[in-house]
Amino acid sequence: MVFREPTIEQEIWFENAARIFNTDDDTTLFLTRAFSMRMGEELPDWSKPKKVRKQIDEFIKKELKGFTARQILSSVNYCIYGSDATVDEFPCSEFTPTEEDIEKAAEMSNVIGVVHEAQAMRLGISMEEMKRMTKSELQSVINRALEREGVDVRKDNKNATIADYYRTLEHIKKKHDVVKENG
Amino acid sequence: MISEMAMEDIRALEKKGVRLSVEEIVKLNALGVKVE
Numbered sequence: 001m002v003f004r005e006p007t008i009e010q011e012i013w014f015e016n017a018a019r020i021f022n023t024d025d026d027t028t029l030f031l032t033r034a035f036s037m038r039m040g041e042e043l044p045d046w047s048k049p050k051k052v053r054k055q056i057d058e059f060i061k062k063e064l065k066g067f068t069a070r071q072i073l074s075s076v077n078y079c080i081y082g083s084d085a086t087v088d089e090f091p092c093s094e095f096t097p098t099e100e101d102i103e104k105a106a107e108m109s110n111v112i113g114v115v116h117e118a119q120a121m122r123l124g125i126s127m128e129e130m131k132r133m134t135k136s137e138l139q140s141v142i143n144r145a146l147e148r149e150g151v152d153v154r155k156d157n158k159n160a161t162i163a164d165y166y167r168t169l170e171h172i173k174k175k176h177d178v179v180k181e182n183g
Numbered sequence: 184m185i186s187e188m189a190m191e192d193i194r195a196l197e198k199k200g201v202r203l204s205v206e207e208i209v210k211l212n213a214l215g216v217k218v219e
Contacts, residue, residue, distance in 0.1 A: 098206060158218070165214040169192055172211065176201045 001063045002039040003079045008138065009043075009131035010036045011111035016046040018108070021053075026099070029106035034076050035059050076105045111135050118142055186215025 006014070014036040018029055035056045036043060044052050064072060081104070114135055118125060123145055130138060143153045189212045193203060203211075 100206075161214065161217050165188075165211070165218050168211060168214055172203065172207050173196070176196070176203075178196065178199060178201060 003034065003037045003075050004039045005079050005134045005136065006033075006037045007132055007134055008111055008115060011109055011135060012131070013043045013046050015108055015111065017049075017052055020046060020049045026102045026106040030073070030076065030102050031060060031064075032056060033105060034064075034072060037076065037079060038063075073101055073105055077101060080105070080109070109135060114138055114142070121145055184212075184216045186212050186219055188219060189215030 014033050017032055017036070021028065021032065023029065032052075038059075044055050046052060115127075115130055115138070118130060118138055118141070121142065123141060125133075125138075125141070133141075146153055189208075192215075193208060193211060196203060
């Protein structure tokens with residue numbers, strides 16, 4: 001079994017299936033996502049939840065047997081997010097998945113937003129072509145088009161990282177019940 | 184690599200008596216390094 005960075009078609013399938021399941025259970029969502037990311041495997045009709053659940057159960061029993069939760073979670077998160085600087089600091093064997101890791105693997109990726117952006121920019125890529133691309137490939141095409149129009153994409157990315165930093169800091173403060181200061 | 188920005192925030196939290204986990208410190212530092 002090989003996981004790869006999900007194509008847009010796989011991401012859309014996961015988002016639809018997750019909505020149909022109507023669950024907040026991150027482990028179910030994470031396993032559904034892992035199921036959708038198998039390379040070269042056809043996905044069942046997402047609008048038939050019973051059939052999808054049956055196939056996911058078979059996938060867990062047959063294909064995930066022999067792997068630890070840590071191995072599967074690391075592979076899935078690596079395929080979606082790339083290498084994680086926080087994991088590189090430790091030997092892999094010492095990495096224990098936290099609730100946050102599971103939550104991250106189960107998170108929706110806003111792929112529809114990127115597809116809409118590409119459509120609005122009239123890049124000349126058909127929906128069928130987009131579905132075969134990964135989100136990062138499509139984002140690169142969008143970035144190239146924006147750069148041609150004089151937009152500083154790197155500056156925008158830096159702003160996104162700063163926002164990510166402060167979101168994480170706020171999350172930590174909230175977790176430890178730190179009272180918000182004025183100013 | 185150490186991020187000055189993250190270290191400042193971590194020290195400020197520690198002064199308030201917050202004991203951060205290793206994961207929290209490493210994560211904040213990694214994001215801080217990316218920002219700087």
